[in-house]
Each structure stands twice: as structure tokens, then as C-alpha cells.
Amino acid sequence: MSFTIKGAAVAACGTLLLAGLTIAPAAAATPGAVTLNLRYGGVSRTVEVHGVDTVAGALAQLKLEVDADDVVAPGLTTTLSDGLDLVVDVVSTKTSTKKVTLKYSTIKTATKKLYKGDSKVVKKGRNGKAIRTYLTTTVNGESSTVVIKEKITKKVINKKVLVGSNDKRAINLARLAKWNKIAKCESGGRWHINTGNGYYGGLQFNLATWRSVKGQHFAKYPHKASKAEQITVANRLYEKRGFKPWSCRRVL
Template identity: 40%
Template sequence: MAAGSFGVAHLDKSVALSVDGNASSLHVFGSTVGDALEKKGITVGEHDQVTPSVGSPISDGDTISVRYGRKLTVTVDGVTKEYWTTATTVDAALRDLDIRAGSNAKLSASRSQALGREGLALTVTTPKSFSVVVDKKTLAFTTNVGTVGEALAEAGVKYDRNDRVTPAANAPLTRGLAIAVQRVTTGLTTSTQRIAFATVTKKDATLLEGTRKVVTEGKAGVRRTTVRNTMLDGKLVTVRPLTIRVVTAPVSRVVAVGTKARPVAPKPAPRATAPRASAPAPSAGNTSGAGINLSNAAMWDRIAQCESGGNWSINTGNGYYGGLQFDIRTWLGAGGGDFASRADLASRAEQITVANRVYADRGLQPWGCGHAA
């Protein structure tokens, strides 16, 4: 009986246990650290620290230490890393992991905060120098805030939603960052512009072919435009039209173009002409040698001014020629071939001579500008 009692007593061991610094004791009949932990209902994982190791033998009076691992997710100045630590406070974990977070660093949790087995996500923002270019000035600051917007607020730089901030206000603040704040202003400008009028032609059977008459004078219109101007630091960068309104519509210029056929003059009988060499110098209102007849010369000058602007050699390619705008048929029919094949190739005196021949037969009816006589 005494020997049996000695054997049981020899197998029973008194062990001290510390779990995350909390001390307790237990009696265990097992032979290893793992046996003692099992009796206490303690399960450990790969990130937990057990001293001595789980497989180590134990003796009466030994001390077993268990420190549970905690997952710590640390973001330092925007860079995130994951760690495992057995520290039980934030400050101890930072020292244990050699994470540099000096006294000037800003932490998202208190340094003395307990670190539970569930772990913790911690943000560390270290002091950073940065510069701001605003209102044509460059300013320098140091702060431990995390974003551009927070840095500007701490620096006292004000801006509104229209201003342009580069990098964006929600961008992370990095060491040596240069921030630009550009002032954006807008304004409206209204101006008027001239609207050119169009020219419209219409056929008129009451006017002779080749005759043009202005029926309605053209008139330019007026357009009013309102635009939005956007200025960046006082410089114009965009102009966007907002409204375009026609204040006065343009009036088209209407020109009537004659389509009435010109009558054909009968071919005159051959007439005797004196040799040019013996003809006296022609004078207005008289018939002279070589068939030249300058009667009504002043009248024909007025009509020519209306028909061709007084250009006796005009040829616009419209089928009418010379100062009095003869067509080929009328010119040759009235003997113009005595002088030239077309009126524009003949002299003023020769054109007036042929005009007098037509006038003698048909009056001023062939000329659209006969009213200028």
C-alpha cells in the first residue's frame, strides 16, 4: 500500500502555467508540456509561442509559458503589410516587429490599447514634408495626416468644388509631394455677329435676255451668341457656347434675270460709204465717213453706263458684248460686221454707229436700259 502511494505521488506533477501573462497552476500525470496543455484545455496553433515546446518533458515544479499569436495588419503611409506577434499591446507589438512609429507619428489606435487574440488593423502616418503651389505662391509644410485634402486643410489652404487640386484631394500624402491648387472661375459673355444675306435669282419673262434687275435689296441679319468662359488661374482655357439666337433674320437679295428673246433686226441694204481717208473727223450728232454715225452719242453713253458700266470693250461670256451689250445676231444683222466680228472688238464710235442703225428700225425696245436714255 505504501509502495503504490509512492508511485502515484511520483507520477503527479505540480506545474505552473502562464497564458499571456496570466498565472495559474495545475497537477498533471502526463509527461510532456502537451499533456499539461491538454489537461488545461489549451489548444495552440502555428503562430502561438509555447515554452518549453509542446513535446518537451516536464518535471514537478516546472513553469510552462503560452503566448498566443495575434495578426496585426499595419498600413504605414499607404503601404500595408501583415504581421504575427505575441505582444499584448499596440506599443509592444510595434517594438516587437521593429515598426518605426516615432512619437510624431499618428496612429489609428492608442499605443496602450490591448491587442486581443482577434488581432488589429492599424494605420500609421509618419510626418511628411510637402509643398503647395497656390495663388502664384509656393508654400512648405510638414504634417502627419494621410491625404492631400487633410494636408491642405491643416495648412489652411482653402479651395472650392470648382477649383482644380492635383493630385486629387483623396490621394495619399507622400513625402516631398508637390500639390497644385488652381483657381477655376467662370463667366458669361454675350456678343453679336453679322449674318450675311444670300442672293437669289428668278426668271422674268418681261425683261430681255441678258438683262438683270435688282428686285429686292439684300440686308444682313444679326445673331446674338452667349458663351461660358472658363478661366484657370486667370487664363482662358475653354469657351463653350450656351445660346445662339437670331435677333434679325437676313433679307435675301432678289435679282430678276430676263428671259424675253431679243427681236432680230432685218439685215440692212448695202450702203455706200466714202473712203475713210477722205472722211472728216467725226463729231457727236453727225453722220460721217466710213459709215460712222455718232448721232445721239450722249444718249448712247447713258445707256452704256447702265448696260455695262460704260465699259465699251466688256466681254463677260454671257453672250452679250460691248458697251451697249449687243448679241452676235443683232450686231451682225445691223451691219456690225463692217467693223468687227463682235461689238466688244469695235470702237465706241463703231458701236454707236451700229446702235443708230438698230434705233432707226426698232427704237430703244431692244435695250433693257432704254429708260436711261
Template identity: 35%
Template structure:
């Protein structure tokens, strides 16, 4: 705007100068007057124009445009900032959220053996014995594991392969009921009937046998110390039976004094007192 006003003023000044020149050369009073009038109007217009341009200066509008441009720029940046924040938030969540992976793991496990029970009628009731010991087997197990980060969250068996079969244990259980042991019947002791040999008893030398018994057993006719000799006269088991003691009792300590004296007389008749260590007591 200022450039146009300046150019107009220059044109007006040139026109005035040209009018003056024409007058000086004698071009006529009317043309000079016309030129002067034109110059005067032009000057007036030129004088009025700067005043109008002063009130409507363009630079005052420039800050308003700048503010509008900044506001638009701010508005255009707002969506970009929200998008950037959302992207950053998504990236942050992805970084915090652990990775879920799947893997397969193979291991070895034992296979338990079973116990087979058998019943035996020859084995006492309430007793048992192991006929064959059990042996555990082996198997290869494959697991599918799900990991959250480095931590195993689930583990599932997907395959089992038995590599060694287990051996069952055999247990024998007795069913035989115990038979009650019969009570042995005691052997009746013969009752002495007299002192003659005809009655089966021989009580001759009774006093001598009493003295020998006192030396051999302290006079206890039913003694059994477990040393292999029995009764008052300390008969061995074999001697007692060899001389007929079995007709009275199975051992000398189970027989009466009279019966032991009778067998002692049988021995005495065969070999004298050589069988007794206390023969001197006779």
C-alpha cells in the first residue's frame, strides 16, 4: 500500500513538472493551468493518502496472523501429543507384560510294582512270607510346560514310554489253622505190693541203697538236675532202660524209691557197685 502511494506521488510530481515545462516553453496558459490544476489535485490526493495509510497500517495485523498461526499449530500438535502418549503407554505395557512361551521337557520316573497275594494251606494262619521281591520299573515322561517369563505356570504330561517293566511282588499268606496239641497222658506208676521178687520188686539191700542215694543225690529219689542222670541212685537213661526200668517209668526220677532199688539190685547182680561213684558209702 505504501509503495503504491509513493508511486502515485511521484507520477503527480512528474506531471506537475511537465506542466511547468510546457508553460515555460510557451505552450499556452490553458494547458499550464490545466496542468497546475491536475498537479494540485494529485498533490491533494497524495497528501490525503498518507493520512489514510497511517490509520490502516498493515503491520498491526501481523501479530494477529501470527497468533492465529500459533493457535493452529497448537491445535495440530494436540492430537499428535495424544497419539504419542498412547503409543508410549502401549510400549510401556508391552515391556511390563511378560512373554508367554511353550516348551517340552523329558524326564525319567519310576513305575511302582504291584503285590500279588497267594494263599497257602500248608502255612500257618496269620503268617506270611515274600516268595518274590518286587522291583520298580522305569518310564520316560514328556511334559508340555507353559512359561510366563522364566516361571513355569503349567506342566502337562503328554507322553509316557515304559523303558523297564516293573516286577510284581509275590506274597504268600498262610491259611492253615493251628491244631491244638494234645495233653500227654501220664504213665501210671505201679503200686509196690511187697518186698519179694515174685511181685516184680526187689527191696533187698534197701539200707545200703539208702546210704548210696544219700551220697549220690542227697536222698532225693525224684531229682532231675539236667546232667543226664536221674533219681536217687542217679541212673543214666540208657542204664535204666537196659535193666528193665521202662516197665516202671520212662526215667528213674519218675519211678518210686522201691522201683529204683529193684533196678539197682538188677545192676548189682550184673556188675556189683562199679557203676556208682559213691560205692564207698555202702
């Protein structure tokens, strides 16, 4: 069995460029010959050389291509001996560039200013852009690629989010007398009423308004929350809009 490796035949300063080789196992040892266990480019063969005494001389005689990127072991100046294991890893490299998108990260910070389950975006995220230079190295036909340089053309801005860690549902009964008057007008003072008209509880919250001030901290529906909890949620809404959301504010 034989194989052929083609190339150019030049030898200088320890670098060999050789061509046109056919290697076949020798039928019988030649007087003065040295037998080598050669693995070239990942392919193993037993070869015979004669009249040379170094690895460089053997490679030249065998007309094997070896350039500055290739790895030869043992080295080119090593003295030959019968049965020597000679390995030549054929290595090539190339570079390439590519525009890439850099994904932003989301940074979450716990805060007691928010209740558990709530969050607040304090800085929006933005993807960045870069030009990357890659080095691809091929060894005996197997390639691997790494980034060797990166130029940022658009800076990444990470998203920052505050995440609630407060598990206490503080009750706020401010304006209690006024809320009692409004409830008497809105629902007859029935704090757990649900007539099916889309308004719930003593203060007749609709779901959208209830949720807008985090009423779900206490209950999914307003009429399922206690009187104190409904008043607490009403005070949250009051901080934003006063008594304006209630038509019964006229009774105050």
C-alpha cells in the first residue's frame, strides 16, 4: 500500500518544502538504511531512508512538505536511529473578520422598596456591536477557531432591574372615616360585595384599577381582601389621584 504527498522541493534554514512523494513499505532492509516510524499529517507509515543522518535529511529524502507552521518531533537536527518515531503535524492558520451583535445582560438587584413579586426596570438594555478577528488553526485536517481581537463599534448597555424583596404587606388606614363614608355611598358599606357588574368590594374597585396599585398583593379580587386591605389599596390610589376616581367623593 502507498500514498502520495505533493508540494515544492526546497531546503533552507531548517524549513523544508518538498514534493512528489510515494511511500511504500520496504520489502527488505537496504544496507546502511534506517527504518523510521513516520506519522505525517495524522497518517502512520513505516519508511526507510539511507545516506542521511538527521531528521531534516530524512524529510528531504522522503520529499515531504514541511513549512514554518508545521510541528516536527523530534527536531530537524536530531540524529536518526533505527526505529525512531518521527511525527510531523501539518499545521496551517488563517484569519478572518466578522461583524457581530453583543447581547446585553439583565442585572437584577433586590430592594425592600418593592414587594416580592414586583419589579421595576431602572435602565433599559441595548445590544452592542463589534468587529471580531478570528484565528482558525488546522492541525492534520482538524480545525479550531478562536477570537484574537475585538473592536467595539457600539457599546453594550446592560438592563438594570429592581426586584422586590419586601414580604410585608403594610396596612395603611389613613382617612378611615372618609373611606367609610365613600363605601356607604358606593356599596352600602358592604366590603365583600360582588354584584357581577365589574366593580368589587366596599369601594367598588374595578380590576384594572385594583391591579394598577398592586391590590393583588392582598387578593386577586377586591372583594376577597379585608376591609383594612381595601382601604390600604385605596390609599395607594389616593397618593396618585386623590379621591377623583370615586364618584361618591361628593359625600365628603
